[in-house]
Structures are given as structure tokens and as C-alpha cells.
Amino acid sequence: MQKDHLPTHLLRVEWQLLHMRGDFDAAIQRASVRDALESSARARETRERRRAAVRVDVKRLQAGDAED
16 A cells, blocks of 8 residues: 655654654655654554544543533
8 A cells, every 4th residue: 555755844843753863854865764754754643643532531521521
């Protein structure tokens, strides 16, 4: 399954979130670096979506007010 490439500005953000050092512009020319950053960005996005889906207000549940 071929996924579309992420834009360079999103890869630069992922580079910064991973606290990577060195020259981003030189490193991004390598396919392996681009693939690793894209994989990390997609994994981060998936985790954030999963966390947002299961986030509940525990105090409301304890009070018996579970309706939205």
C-alpha cells in the first residue's frame, strides 16, 4: 500500500519533535531519513487520534452524568 509523501514542512516539524540534530535539508535528501520521519509522523498522528477518541471526563462519569 503506497501512501502519499508528507510535505517537507511537516517532516521538518517531526524532525524538531524528535530532537534530531544536524542539517535537515541535507538529511532529508536521503530516502531512508524521509521514510523514517514520515513513519514517525504517521504514528504520532495515529496515537493522537486514538487518545482523543478514548478521552473521557472521569468526574462526569463518577457523578453519573455520562450523556453528551
